[in-house]
Amino acid sequence: MQTKLLTLAFIEIVLAIVVSVLILFISFKILQSVFFKNISFREDNMAFSVFAAGIILSIGMILGEIIPSITNMIRLSMSGENEIMLGEIIQYSGLYLGIGFIFALLINTSVFLLFSALTKGVNEFKDIQQNNVASAVIVTATLLSITLIAKDSISLLISALIPYPETTNFLL
Numbered sequence: 001m002q003t004k005l006l007t008l009a010f011i012e013i014v015l016a017i018v019v020s021v022l023i024l025f026i027s028f029k030i031l032q033s034v035f036f037k038n039i040s041f042r043e044d045n046m047a048f049s050v051f052a053a054g055i056i057l058s059i060g061m062i063l064g065e066i067i068p069s070i071t072n073m074i075r076l077s078m079s080g081e082n083e084i085m086l087g088e089i090i091q092y093s094g095l096y097l098g099i100g101f102i103f104a105l106l107i108n109t110s111v112f113l114l115f116s117a118l119t120k121g122v123n124e125f126k127d128i129q130q131n132n133v134a135s136a137v138i139v140t141a142t143l144l145s146i147t148l149i150a151k152d153s154i155s156l157l158i159s160a161l162i163p164y165p166e167t168t169n170f171l172l
Contacts, residue, residue: 007078008071008074011071011074012067012071015070015071015074016067019063019067019070019093019097020060020067023059023097024059024060027101028055031055032052044131045129046133047127047128047129047130047132047133047136048128048129048136050136050137050140051128051136051139051140053140054140054141054144055108055140055143057144057147058104058107058108058144061147061148062103062107062151065100065151065152065155066096066097066099066100066158069096069155069159069161069162070096072159072162073092073093073163074089076162076163077089088163092162095161099157099158100154100158107146107147110146111142111143111146112124114142115138115142122135
C-alpha cells in the first residue's frame with residue numbers, strides 16, 4: 001500500500017470538505033445579508049431558493065477548479081524534491097481561494113449588471129424577493145453559463161501560480 005498516496009487522498013478529501021463548507025457558508029451569509037435580508041428558506045419563496053442554489057452551484061464549480069491546485073502543491077511538498085513549508089502551503093491556499101472568491105463575486109456581479117442592462121425597468125432582485133420564479137431561473141441559468149465558460153480560465157490562472165520546481169532545459 002502506498003502510504004503517501006493514501007495520506008494525500010485523505011488530505012484532499014478533508015481539505016475539499018472543510019474549505020467548500022466554509023466558503024459556501026460565508027458566501028450564502030453574504031448573499032442573504034446583502035441582497036435578501038428579509039427572506040429565508042422557511043418562507044414559500046421558490047425564486048430565492050432557485051437563485052441561491054445557482055449561486056452555490058456557481059461557487060462550487062469554481063472551487064472544484066481550485067482544490068486540485070492546492071493538492072498539487074501539497075503533492076510537491078511531499079515529494080521531497082521541492083521544499084514547500086506548511087506556512088507557504090497555507091499562504092498559497094489562501095491566495096488561490098481568495099482569487100476564486102473574487103472571481104465568483106465578479107461573475108455574480110457581471111450577471112446582475114448584464115441583466116440590468118438587458119432588462120431596463122425590471123428589478124431582478126425585487127422580482128426574486130416577490131417569488132418570480134421565471135426571473136430567478138433566467139438569472140441563475142445565465143450565472144451558471146458564465147461560470148461554466150470562465151472556470152477553465154480561472155483554473156489556468158491558479159495553475160500558473162503553483163510554485164513548481166525550476167527545471168533546466170537539457171536540450172540546449
